[in-house]
Amino acid sequence: MVQIKTPEQIAKMREAGLVVAAIHAATREAAVPGATTKDLDEVARKVIADHGAKSNFLGYGGFPATICTSVNDVVVHGIPDEKTVLKDGDIISIDAGAIIDGWHGDAAYTAFVGTGHAPELVELSRVTEESMWAGIAAMKVNNRLVDISKAIESYIRRQPRPATGKYGIIEDYGGHGIGTEMHMDPHLLNYVSRKRGKGIKLVPGVCLAIEPMVSLGTAQTKVLADEWTVLTTDGSWSSHWEHSIALTEQGPLVLTAPDCGRARLAPYGIEVAPDPLG
Template identity: 45%
Template sequence: MMGSMRIEIKTDDQLKLMRRAGLVVAEGLQAMQDAASPGMTTLEVDAVGREVLARNNATSNFLNYGAEYGVGFAGVACISVNEELVHGVPGSRVLAEGDVVSVDFGAIIQGWHGDAAATFIIGEADPADEALSEATRGALWAGISQAKAGGRVSHVSRAIDEFVKAQPRRYGTLREYTGHGIGSSMHMDPDVPNFHKRGPSPKLDVGMALAIEPMLTRGLHQTSVCEDDWTVVSRDGSRGAHWEHTVAITRDGLWVLTAPDGGEAELAARGVQFGPLSD
């Protein structure tokens, strides 16, 4: 641990276990996207994620999350549709042509966590929805590119904020929900806001892992929580997108643990050092 926030520093072997978990997450996200189609319920999409976990001898870090507070999460993935922005509980909602679907999924391998999210559109897409998703994905990679040893969390937040503000149309950035540290637990110090704010900010160092996850809407950023105590919706009914990766800072650079290629292509495009750990 380091600092008053008790930020967890991982060994190489621990990061390699997180990479194994991250690859399960990547597989699950792709499988759920491939399976999702009009007429399918979000519960049926969640079942695809369960199969991926079982096939890889991994466990879920989402299922029953929060049970100690009386409302455990009921799925292995958060599946949020259209005006549902994050934490959508899988259930009877039926997917339809043109729906914007954000899936947040996690896995645990030998006690080490992976967490990522992706947004996709069912069938023919509204160009404005495509632009929203691509802006959110771009903001994610802008933030990842600043997660460097010697930098600070605020550099990640500022990069996300500046990328979003530079878009040709205005988007709302969720403020109550942030990225986070990750490792031996899914949610750890430090918080990683998706907007820049003044004040002290934790320093980034080798061995840290962050889940970076911008969440944008086509409208305003204000949200409400539904009666299920989980699903977060936009107050103005605007559609949202959510992209996330788990990123490790290694002695050689950055390693995106939940990207199939470790983030090599996206990092290279931004001139950022790719730093995978060899077996």
């Protein structure tokens, strides 16, 4: 069953989404050489507390932290700790969430630590982020779920190949519904699968977390003994971007973007729905 939200419920999700945006802003500033991933987690905890929100990551399935910190070849679900010290040239995906009055927000971004990053890493992040926006632009009333998957995959496949030979669209993880829980139906692939069919019809009130994960090599992953940390099987570095979006009668509303997604969707000719919080 796919949960359909009312405008009032979407407004609550917008509140949670803005807390996530604040976590992103604070952790981006703190992701500097010499910082540990635990330092970033403590920054996120303070933002959540300052906003009177709750963490939807901490304790989820036993997860021991407030955010996921995935460095270099870690795709997703990296656990913050004191041993992982950020170095100049690293890239890190920071995945964060928050709950307001039972309603969830969830979003991720890729940050560059220090300076001097290889051009292929900069391009990897750009391609991953832009594929996410292409997917969001496909979130239209009466489209199907597969239209989002197709938009993400098509954007990535159209890009010039990196020096490593290819972009790997991670196969084992994808986007999801979001609302009164962080992970809900439907599961959203970042590529088109004939086995999955067209998926649900997109109607006002559908809320999705759209999150492409792309590597500079394989699409395959493995999970460490901690049962959380997901790495590429070939050691290739990866990027991860995510936003939570509500579909409304007026169009998409990017719940976790400060401007509701207005600037990044304008090139697609899409007007976002008005911010329910004004």
